[in-house]
Amino acid sequence: MATRAASNLWLIDKAPIDEITGALLPSKEQVLLRYYHHHREMGKMASGSRKAVVEEVLPFWSRDGIPTTTVIHAGTKLSKLVKAYNDLKKNKNKDRPKHRMDEEIFKGDLQEIFDLAHSSSLQRADVKDEDKEFLRSQREDRGESSMAGIDLVTAKKVEKQVQRGTRLKRLREREDSDIARLTERAEIPSQSSSSSSSPVSTTPSPARGSRSQRKTLKQSPSISVKDLNLISTWDREKLSVRQATSTFAATAQVLGVDIGSMAVSKSTVHRARIAGREQATEKIVELRNQEIPERLVLHWDGKLLPSLSGDTEDRIAVLLTGEDDAEFLLGVPTSLDSTGRNVAAVVLKEVDEAGVRDKIIAFCFDTTASNTGMVQGACIRIEQELGRSLLWLACRHHVHEVILKDVFEASRGSSSGPDIGIFKRLRD
Numbered sequence: 001m002a003t004r005a006a007s008n009l010w011l012i013d014k015a016p017i018d019e020i021t022g023a024l025l026p027s028k029e030q031v032l033l034r035y036y037h038h039h040r041e042m043g044k045m046a047s048g049s050r051k052a053v054v055e056e057v058l059p060f061w062s063r064d065g066i067p068t069t070t071v072i073h074a075g076t077k078l079s080k081l082v083k084a085y086n087d088l089k090k091n092k093n094k095d096r097p098k099h100r101m102d103e104e105i106f107k108g109d110l111q112e113i114f115d116l117a118h119s120s121s122l123q124r125a126d127v128k129d130e131d132k133e134f135l136r137s138q139r140e141d142r143g144e145s146s147m148a149g150i151d152l153v154t155a156k157k158v159e160k161q162v163q164r165g166t167r168l169k170r171l172r173e174r175e176d177s178d179i180a181r182l183t184e185r186a187e188i189p190s191q192s193s194s195s196s197s198s199p200v201s202t203t204p205s206p207a208r209g210s211r212s213q214r215k216t217l218k219q220s221p222s223i224s225v226k227d228l229n230l231i232s233t234w235d236r237e238k239l240s241v242r243q244a245t246s247t248f249a250a251t252a253q254v255l256g257v258d259i260g261s262m263a264v265s266k267s268t269v270h271r272a273r274i275a276g277r278e279q280a281t282e283k284i285v286e287l288r289n290q291e292i293p294e295r296l297v298l299h300w301d302g303k304l305l306p307s308l309s310g311d312t313e314d315r316i317a318v319l320l321t322g323e324d325d326a327e328f329l330l331g332v333p334t335s336l337d338s339t340g341r342n343v344a345a346v347v348l349k350e351v352d353e354a355g356v357r358d359k360i361i362a363f364c365f366d367t368t369a370s371n372t373g374m375v376q377g378a379c380i381r382i383e384q385e386l387g388r389s390l391l392w393l394a395c396r397h398h399v400h401e402v403i404l405k406d407v408f409e410a411s412r413g414s415s416s417g418p419d420i421g422i423f424k425r426l427r428d
Contacts, residue, residue, distance in 0.1 A: 231276030293322030362391035
């Protein structure tokens with residue numbers, strides 16, 4: 001029976017492969033191409049194709065001594081990869097920048113390893129340190145390490161040559177098609193808002209010019225997925241990895257950055273967020289290890305935050321500031337409640353652990369009753385515990401609210417509720 005010629009897969013622009021080769025752990029692209037060889041060329045069912053691919057991929061991992069996940073979980077992971085590809089394929093004819101952006105992100109993901117390592121691989125004592133390091137390097141950069149058991153030097157050279165040739169060929173083919181099309185279809189919402197809005201520049205994007213013009217993209221301002229301000233914004237706005245990736249790619253494209261040459265993938269963003277949080281933690285530790293000034297201002301503030309159990313809990317942020325912009329975060333411990341007694345106890349515990357009781361000359365706080373109460377307030381209790389009077393630096397925002405309230409009532413009259421009629425009409 002004659003076999004039909006293999007045609008290239010949409011988006012990937014490669015034909016299904018007969019075998020997974022190389023000295024590296026298989027990538028998502030290799031696994032997907034191998035799946036479609038079984039499913040399309042060999043005529044197997046989807047379940048049979050998944051099983052065959054998983055049985056081929058797992059030996060790559062066991063050969064290097066890395067504990068792997070179960071066959072069922074590996075099959076589920078492959079099923080999600082195939083589904084993601086098919087979902088993109090359904091929208092290939094839709095002319096929307098979002099779909100083109102999702103395609104670019106998916107192609108970036110394909111260059112990552114098809115990760116079948118057990119979740120505890122990096123924590124297990126029975127796994128060698130060199131095996132753990134190999135896994136980390138494969139996750140970070142698949143081209144920087146290779147597996148044992150073959151001529152590593154030769155294999156690495158061959159692999160780099162193949163990758164370099166493939167990368168250059170792919171970039172040349174995409175330069176005048178994909179990147180130009182993506183840039184041309186990028187839409188700015190304000191462009192179609194109204195005829196009275198400011199005119200939008202129609203200057204062609206550098207990506208649509210010649211190759212020499214496109215080289216200037218490298219000299220233009222760019223954004224980095226490793227930027228700490230960007231990572232902290234994602235965390236503060238509670239964006240998922242997928243949302244952060246789409247936002248980053250769309251922002252880069254609007255700013256004129258060539259996203260076709262960037263490593264834009266969910267895995268890259270996820271690793272950057274982990275690294276960013278680690279750097280923030282190291283910065284806090286460095287601040288706590290600095291030399292503490294002789295005169296300090298004690299700050300604290302409480303907030304209800306979700307706990308690991310799903311409920312909410314009171315957290316008290318305790319901070320010290322001093323001369324020359326010195327700042328020390330003592331901790332964000334939990335409190336039984338927000339009463340003055342418990343808040344004072346939590347704050348004083350952090351102060352005692354830092355050993356700075358004698359250096360505090362003032363404290364800064366919100367003007368809530370639990371803080372300012374003259375009998376049970378946290379400020380009074382802290383002063384009594386320290387055995388001396390301190391300078392009270394009440395929140396200026398809250399203090400001015402009281403002053404402005406009197407000004408408003410003197411000019412507009414008193415109000416019986418939070419809704420002021422004239423302000424509601426102005427807002428509406």
